[in-house]
Amino acid sequence: MLLSVLSLWCSSLLVSVSGAGAPEEEMKMEVLHKPFICHRKSKNGDLLLLHHEAYFENGTLLLSSRTIGDKQPVWFTLGIREGIKGWDLGLRDMCAGEQRKLVIPPSLAYGEEGKGKIPPKTTLTFKIELVEIRNGPRSHESFQEMDLNDDWRLSKQEVKEYLKKEFERHGHPPNDTLHEEMANDIFTREDKNKDGFISSREFTYKHDEL
Numbered sequence: 001m002l003l004s005v006l007s008l009w010c011s012s013l014l015v016s017v018s019g020a021g022a023p024e025e026e027m028k029m030e031v032l033h034k035p036f037i038c039h040r041k042s043k044n045g046d047l048l049l050l051h052h053e054a055y056f057e058n059g060t061l062l063l064s065s066r067t068i069g070d071k072q073p074v075w076f077t078l079g080i081r082e083g084i085k086g087w088d089l090g091l092r093d094m095c096a097g098e099q100r101k102l103v104i105p106p107s108l109a110y111g112e113e114g115k116g117k118i119p120p121k122t123t124l125t126f127k128i129e130l131v132e133i134r135n136g137p138r139s140h141e142s143f144q145e146m147d148l149n150d151d152w153r154l155s156k157q158e159v160k161e162y163l164k165k166e167f168e169r170h171g172h173p174p175n176d177t178l179h180e181e182m183a184n185d186i187f188t189r190e191d192k193n194k195d196g197f198i199s200s201r202e203f204t205y206k207h208d209e210l
């Protein structure tokens with residue numbers, strides 16, 4: 001009883017949120033498999049390693065990451081419009097090991113024009129398997145890891161420390177001259193207001209893509 005009331009409430013909410021007119025423009029998401037254990041759920045800024053298959057509405061397979069290129073899953077950064085809008089919306093709060101089906105209308109995919117083999121106004125169905133989630137380079141967690149004195153801004157020294165650690169983690173000997181050069185380069189690009197620090201805001205927002 002409670003459940004049916006809840007789902008009724010949710011679906012009416014959905015309709016009111018999606019707004020006037022075009023209910024056919026809504027994306028449909030279905031969970032095909034939910035793993036038993038879920039340590040964390042995907043959020044914007046995360047790096048997602050995933051397999052994907054895309055189908056046309058008539059059921060024809062458009063492409064599959066399992067058969068193209070090196071047949072490996074691909075990395076995708078969530079929430080920065082790296083791919084189509086439908087992916088940014090449909091791959092949130094997802095667990096590693098989870099499988100989803102997304103039916104994505106053209107407005108959230110390749111639109112009125114289409115692209116390559118995708119005709120104009122195409123609804124695409126994706127089957128996505130999320131293999132792994134990692135902190136994106138622009139994530140809150142990465143910032144906190146770099147901000148050694150917790151003052152919510154990164155000094156050049158903190159950036160150099162981070163570069164040194166990253167080098168060691170990947171088996172390269174640290175190189176002060178090189179880290180200094182890299183840090184200078186990073187500050188030239190990222191320290192927008194030239195106050196000598198990269199603020200959490202300067203760090204988090206990708207400047208061109210949003």
Ligand SMILES: *[C@@H]1O[C@H](CO)[C@@H](O)[C@H](O)[C@H]1NC(C)=O
Pocket residue numbers: 056057058059060119
């Ligand atoms: C299915 O639709 C796509 C896109 O419109 C088209 O390229 C493909 O030939 C169709 N396949 C069949 C079997 O009709």
Ligand SMILES: *[C@@H]1O[C@H](CO)[C@@H](O)[C@H](O)[C@H]1NC(C)=O
Pocket residue numbers: 175176177178
């Ligand atoms: C350190 O980096 C500098 C600048 O890139 C380079 O010229 C130098 O050869 C490097 N030193 C070592 C020991 O790798």
Ligand SMILES: [Ca+2]
Pocket residue numbers: 147148149150151152153154155158
């Ligand atoms: Ca700091």
Ligand SMILES: [Ca+2]
Pocket residue numbers: 190191192193194195196197198199202
């Ligand atoms: Ca700054």
